[in-house]
Amino acid sequence: MVKNYIKTAWRNIRANKLFTVLNIVGLAIGLCVCIILFAFVYTELNFDNMYSNSENIYRVNMETSEEYDFEIWAELPNAVGPAIVKDIPEAKKMTRLIKDDFGVTASLKIGDKNYNENGLYLADSTIFSMFDFKFLEGNSKNAFLQPKSIVLSQSAKERFFGSKSAMGELITVNNRDTLQVSGIYADLPKNSVIDCDMVYNIKDSWMGTDVYWSNASYETYIQLQPNTTVAQIEDQATDLIDKYVDKDGQYFTKFFFQPLTKIHLYSANVQDGYSTRLGNINTIKSLLFLSLLILFIACINYMNLATANSRKRSKSIGVNKVLGANRGQMLSLFYVETAILVLFSVVVGYAISFLTLPLFRSITGNDINYHDLLATPILIGLLIIWGVITIVAGSYPAISMSSISPLLLVSKSKKKNSASEFVRKGLVVFQFSASIILIIAVTIILQQMTFIKNKNLGYNPNGVLAVSVKSAESRQQVRSLTQNLKRQMSIESVSAVQSMPGLNESGRSVRKLSTDVVGMPIKSCRTEGDIIETLKLNLLAGSKLPEVISEGDSIIYTLINEKIINYLDYKSPNDAIGKIINTELGGRAIITGVVANFNYNSVKEDIGGYMYYKSNKAPERVRALLIRYNTQNLPQFMGNLQKTFNENMPNTAFDYEFLDKHVAQLYASEEKTAHAVSVFSVLAIFIACLGLFGLAAFTAEQRTKEIGVRKVLGASVAGVTTLLSKDFLKLVCMAFILASPIAYWIMQNWLQDFTYRTPINWWVFVLAGIAAVFIALLTVSFQAIKAAIANPIKSLRTE
Amino acid sequence: MNSMIKIKDLEKYYRTEEVQTVALNKLTFDVKEGEFVAIMGPSGCGKSTLLNIIGLLDDPDGGSFIFNGIEVAGFNERKRADLRKHNIGFVFQSFNLIDELTVYENVELPLIYTGVKPADRKKRVEEVLEKMQIMHRRNHFPQQLSGGQQQRVAVARAVVNNPKLILADEPTGNLDSSNGNDVMQLLTELNDQGTTVIMVTHSEHDAKYSHRIIRMLDGHKVTEDILV
Numbered sequence A: 001m002v003k004n005y006i007k008t009a010w011r012n013i014r015a016n017k018l019f020t021v022l023n024i025v026g027l028a029i030g031l032c033v034c035i036i037l038f039a040f041v042y043t044e045l046n047f048d049n050m051y052s053n054s055e056n057i058y059r060v061n062m063e064t065s066e067e068y069d070f071e072i073w074a075e076l077p078n079a080v081g082p083a084i085v086k087d088i089p090e091a092k093k094m095t096r097l098i099k100d101d102f103g104v105t106a107s108l109k110i111g112d113k114n115y116n117e118n119g120l121y122l123a124d125s126t127i128f129s130m131f132d133f134k135f136l137e138g139n140s141k142n143a144f145l146q147p148k149s150i151v152l153s154q155s156a157k158e159r160f161f162g163s164k165s166a167m168g169e170l171i172t173v174n175n176r177d178t179l180q181v182s183g184i185y186a187d188l189p190k191n192s193v194i195d196c197d198m199v200y201n202i203k204d205s206w207m208g209t210d211v212y213w214s215n216a217s218y219e220t221y222i223q224l225q226p227n228t229t230v231a232q233i234e235d236q237a238t239d240l241i242d243k244y245v246d247k248d249g250q251y252f253t254k255f256f257f258q259p260l261t262k263i264h265l266y267s268a269n270v271q272d273g274y275s276t277r278l279g280n281i282n283t284i285k286s287l288l289f290l291s292l293l294i295l296f297i298a299c300i301n302y303m304n305l306a307t308a309n310s311r312k313r314s315k316s317i318g319v320n321k322v323l324g325a326n327r328g329q330m331l332s333l334f335y336v337e338t339a340i341l342v343l344f345s346v347v348v349g350y351a352i353s354f355l356t357l358p359l360f361r362s363i364t365g366n367d368i369n370y371h372d373l374l375a376t377p378i379l380i381g382l383l384i385i386w387g388v389i390t391i392v393a394g395s396y397p398a399i400s401m402s403s404i405s406p407l408l409l410v411s412k413s414k415k416k417n418s419a420s421e422f423v424r425k426g427l428v429v430f431q432f433s434a435s436i437i438l439i440i441a442v443t444i445i446l447q448q449m450t451f452i453k454n455k456n457l458g459y460n461p462n463g464v465l466a467v468s469v470k471s472a473e474s475r476q477q478v479r480s481l482t483q484n485l486k487r488q489m490s491i492e493s494v495s496a497v498q499s500m501p502g503l504n505e506s507g508r509s510v511r512k513l514s515t516d517v518v519g520m521p522i523k524s525c526r527t528e529g530d531i532i533e534t535l536k537l538n539l540l541a542g543s544k545l546p547e548v549i550s551e552g553d554s555i556i557y558t559l560i561n562e563k564i565i566n567y568l569d570y571k572s573p574n575d576a577i578g579k580i581i582n583t584e585l586g587g588r589a590i591i592t593g594v595v596a597n598f599n600y601n602s603v604k605e606d607i608g609g610y611m612y613y614k615s616n617k618a619p620e621r622v623r624a625l626l627i628r629y630n631t632q633n634l635p636q637f638m639g640n641l642q643k644t645f646n647e648n649m650p651n652t653a654f655d656y657e658f659l660d661k662h663v664a665q666l667y668a669s670e671e672k673t674a675h676a677v678s679v680f681s682v683l684a685i686f687i688a689c690l691g692l693f694g695l696a697a698f699t700a701e702q703r704t705k706e707i708g709v710r711k712v713l714g715a716s717v718a719g720v721t722t723l724l725s726k727d728f729l730k731l732v733c734m735a736f737i738l739a740s741p742i743a744y745w746i747m748q749n750w751l752q753d754f755t756y757r758t759p760i761n762w763w764v765f766v767l768a769g770i771a772a773v774f775i776a777l778l779t780v781s782f783q784a785i786k787a788a789i790a791n792p793i794k795s796l797r798t799e
Numbered sequence B: 001m002n003s004m005i006k007i008k009d010l011e012k013y014y015r016t017e018e019v020q021t022v023a024l025n026k027l028t029f030d031v032k033e034g035e036f037v038a039i040m041g042p043s044g045c046g047k048s049t050l051l052n053i054i055g056l057l058d059d060p061d062g063g064s065f066i067f068n069g070i071e072v073a074g075f076n077e078r079k080r081a082d083l084r085k086h087n088i089g090f091v092f093q094s095f096n097l098i099d100e101l102t103v104y105e106n107v108e109l110p111l112i113y114t115g116v117k118p119a120d121r122k123k124r125v126e127e128v129l130e131k132m133q134i135m136h137r138r139n140h141f142p143q144q145l146s147g148g149q150q151q152r153v154a155v156a157r158a159v160v161n162n163p164k165l166i167l168a169d170e171p172t173g174n175l176d177s178s179n180g181n182d183v184m185q186l187l188t189e190l191n192d193q194g195t196t197v198i199m200v201t202h203s204e205h206d207a208k209y210s211h212r213i214i215r216m217l218d219g220h221k222v223t224e225d226i227l228v
Ligand SMILES: Nc1ncnc2c1ncn2[C@@H]1O[C@H](COP(=O)(O)OP(=O)(O)OP(=O)(O)O)[C@@H](O)[C@H]1O
Pocket: A411, B014, B015, B016, B021, B022, B023, B041, B042, B043, B044, B045, B046, B047, B048, B049, B050
């Protein structure tokens, strides 16, 4: 019996070559997208579950006080970890983790070569056992036995030392510490949020030895005893705040234990943290949704083409039933047919997924590889997809067609199956609504991206280069480098800063009265040089920071933004000039100038208080030179710049970043979303058009006789084409009417994320509608014209 | 001889949106085993409707229909299908061969549904094709055959299961007279071998092959001509 089903099904599939090809192409594309996404989602969902203690490891996060807007921070004071392990018996181990110099690229000197390094961490030695470090040379117990030891990942070792042995070699970090290689460990798995390239002992630094409850910069991981109730431990940990911190210093109020396996996907509400390997569960959900939508659109093609074809099939169904086939047998036949077709599609889709993987990677910036596509769960997933798609796509046609009555054979009236026609139309409307929504979404997303890029940020990041000087061996080095740079023709302005906008400022508070407990959190950034000129800030009142401060001057000169002025209740910027300001900087701080608010952060975020300051006794160091340049020949300029840099700072790697690129980077994830949605919408429309093409072919075929008669009676080609296209265009128009409000609502919500947003223009909708109609017309008219220009005599002879 | 079919006060209505058509109106008659009956009457008088009910394709709205001693009026679709596939063969005016299957496969189909083993199937199909003199066309598709040949395949398919009853609705309606006579000859032979045949026809010529002609008008029997 089964053999028979397969034989018959196979014949039917072959008999309808056009429908078969349209279906396989559509389904294969949909499946390809799904397979790649499943592989991606699979790796995303399996972050950090490979460690032997994964289940018992937590990252401690804390909630800040009202003054800091109750934010959740992943970086804690370095006293938290040791206190928890000391006071809570269930906490067996902890490691603190901090990127060298709070996350700024480190400059390494190895032999006579300089390198930039982004993955240099300080940690407690317990990190090795908590995160199953596999030592290839040296071992986890002895790695930090000697002071000033450092361990490297295999790939870091290869980058610096090639095939030579690295054990015992010396590495100088930021011209400050010289460390000795004491171990090499296998690269951490790529599904680990811990992404250390190299680790040295936090206890070799003041960061590990000066334990305090104030500065919060340290990620803290705790390993609990198995089967511990986490909520209880969280409470006990929170109690430690009262025990160790006096009321005034309590700017954080609560600790949370975030399971290790949740860090990768569920950290959107958590500030900071050092891992570069963060995902977002919402991105995953939307990508999954979109890929399933595309797959469903492809399934609809199958449903529509199969049922449209049912009139052709009804005779054979009727005959089979007369001869004794029951409904179940007919159902099985249709399912077998669907299953065969879907099987082909799965195979083709799987094959294309290998071919398009590089494309996918470049569009989304994900790093899944061929190996991920071959993983067993994906193969099992394919089988499941096969079954599910067979049922989803096959059920409606199977149920509707197997119920065809054998009486159809004997009845003379070939009445239309209006119910299935209605469903079919509904499904086409659905497909095109989804496509139109995607077109509108893409257009608005792209508009918003352009809007953001062209928004006046309040400063000009274009033509500014940030060069790292944090590893300078002396202040004199920085000063002479600055002097030498200022002499260059193509350099307009140079400012030394603690941080480029939005990256590494210090968090401080401004208070109205020095006795106030609560103030306004602000970002403060030490600077030397004319920052107004370098960043093209808009000076509203007062003057720029003084170029030189005399030796004994203890005043802190500040340049603040309007936000702070408003908080301090000055009526106008001018009123503030020369006034004293409470800044936690110590000493006497006065307001030298006021600048207009500028978007130092992503424009998704509100602008807060911001302060540049200059003082003889600044607690922070300058880490970068911001250089405003104007050149026609960038490569030559960069060459000169590097030469000057190397002459002045011979022991430091030349590390630079363009400020405008840095700003663009803030919108990388939106950029990725835009790309992904564009691709998805193109695919959705393409697949929907495949279906429309098939339906049009079907209608044209079905109406061959009618068209012939009309032509004999004098209808023109244009007239017949219109006749055939009209019905489909009606559906697309309905889809447009349905899609517009939904798209409006979705995009309205999406835009809520941005403080500055583009208005939603009506013409976007009109454009999307016209595009959809145009594409549909193109698709349908091909078939319509083909039918219209056919010789009527020929078409009348069929039947 | 036993009555194979006993029909009493049979009724069938068709309801469309506006009107209700009475297709069968208190129709009563019997058919004995081994009989060859022709049903005649003007277009629309209910002949096909009757044949569909006798063929267990459709269910009457009233009256009684006893087939082989069992009351089948009111049987559900599954039971009817079961009874049908073992007992009844159909021959249609428009042949109704499945275009995607070869001659051989078309004839084999009923055997598959009645669960005959593949080896036996082959024997049976070949036997029947031989008898219908269509064996040499066994691997052709229906569209490659003439109308007469197609109807012979259809008859072969109708008899392959050795049904007790063959129903033919205007079996010669789409054929020229010589092909038509061939088909009537086949039905007569089958009847001679003991198969009961009920045939709807518009042709007095064809009706002469039967033993008895039932004439219908507006859904009921008006006269009966006994020929044998
Ligand atoms: N599916 C149906 N729906 C509504 N009315 C029907 C249906 N089938 C048949 N009828 C009506 O029932 C009556 C009997 O139809 P039937 O097909 O049995 O006639 P017939 O005697 O076979 O005619 P013909 O000689 O033209 O084949 C007719 O009036 C017909 O219009």
